[in-house]
Amino acid sequence: MAQHHPVNIVFLDRNTIPAHIVLPAPQHPHRxxxxxxTQPSDVIARLQHADIAITNKVVIDETVLAACPNLKLIAVAATGVNNVDLAACQARGVQVCNVxxxxxxxxxxxxxxxxxxxKRQLLGYHQDVQNGEWQKQGQFCFFTHPIGSVAGSTLGIIGKGALGEAVAQLARAVGMKVVFAEHRGAQACRPGYLPFEHVLRQADVLSLHCPLTDNTRHLIDQDTLALMPAHAILINTGRGGLVNEKALLQALESGQIGGAGLDVLSKEPAPDTHPLIAASLPNLLVTPHIAWGADEAVNRLANQLMDNIDGFLSGSPQHTLID
Structure with missing residues (x-):
């Protein structure tokens, strides 16, 4: 889209990027x-005259696209694009790019x-100290939770993209053995992968790095949790919908698995009544979708986001998702 007149750019959810991170300005003339x-009811009004929409998590679907004929590019300020109807964008000639x-x-x-x-039970021991358990025990140390070792344990990874590979590299550096899981239900294994069920049975830690699709929704459910060792830990920094949260809570409370670390939930922000928030378990660690949010990473995101917009406006689009 080579152009010279100012284009209208609308960022729908600027608060998804920390306020102290300065967004570089596109090089092309723009408003x-x-x-x-942005609430769902406000999306159409705010994009009515937009040429380019920037969204991190705000949904842009067929209804929005139909009501916003000027829209030419949706620049997603994230890698995951399950909030954008890609088929509808392709049908309407709207390009989509991500970071x-x-x-x-x-x-x-x-x-x-x-x-x-x-593994080191930091949350459980911190809670114990806060509750006065150290003083009650009367010893220089106490052991109310079993402490495990990271080195020598097996990390199973679901998803062998850039993040899965980077997690594997860091895990190996701290002494973990790494195995990658083939797709659930696959008839054969690609080189470098092990059967899905085999990985779940042997992994001391299972980490999810696959996209959320119809095929991966509730990938971790009652049946897959039952395959995991009783000491196993589940880590999810992907998408909340990858996990059946009710089944996970039951597995944690019953001791079917050893623990879980979640940076994502099916509903974000999670309400106070969310079962995994309300449970307050010592073997459950929940963070508010901030695994990606180191300042260095967010600065790279911001720069790439604007590079994507400038590339599109120059007629040299990058990181595009529509053929």
Missing amino acids: WQAYDE QGYATQSVPEHVVAMIFAL
Whole structure:
């Protein structure tokens, strides 16, 4: 889309990027409008005259596209694009681009931090100290939770993209053995993969790095949790919908698995009544979808986001998702 007149750019959810991160300005002439957040009922009105929409999590579907004929590009300020109707975009000639590879250090560090926190029972011991257990025990130390080792344990990874590979590299550096799972139900294994069920049975830690699709929704459910060892830990920094949360809560409460570290939930923000929030279990660690959010990673995201827009406006689009 080579052009010279100013284009209208609307960022629907600027608050998904920390306020202290400065967004570089597109090099092309433009008019800029940023909203901290946008409710579904306001999307069409705010994009009515937009040429380019920036969204992180705000949904842009067929109804929105039909009502916003000026829209030429949806620049997603994230890697996951399950909030955008790609088929409808293709049918209407709207290009979609995302940001890629920006969090290949931030997410793996968060994954490994969760593994150490859960293996070493940091949350449980912190709660015990806060509750006065150290004083009650009367010893220089006490053991109310079994402490596991990270080195020598097996990490099973579902998803062998950039993040899965980066997690594997960092995990190997701290002494873990890494195996990658083939697709659930696959008849044969590609080189470098092991059968899905085989990985679940042998993994001391299972980490999810696959996209959320119809095929992967509730990939971790009652049946797959039953395959995991009783000491196993589940880590999810992908999408909340990959896990059947009711089944996970039951598995944690019954001791069917050893623990879980979740940076994503099926509903975000999670309400106070969310079962996994309300449970307050010592073997459950929940963070608010911030695994990607190290300042260095967010700066890379912001720069790539604007590069994507400038590339599109120059007629050299990059990171596009529509053929």
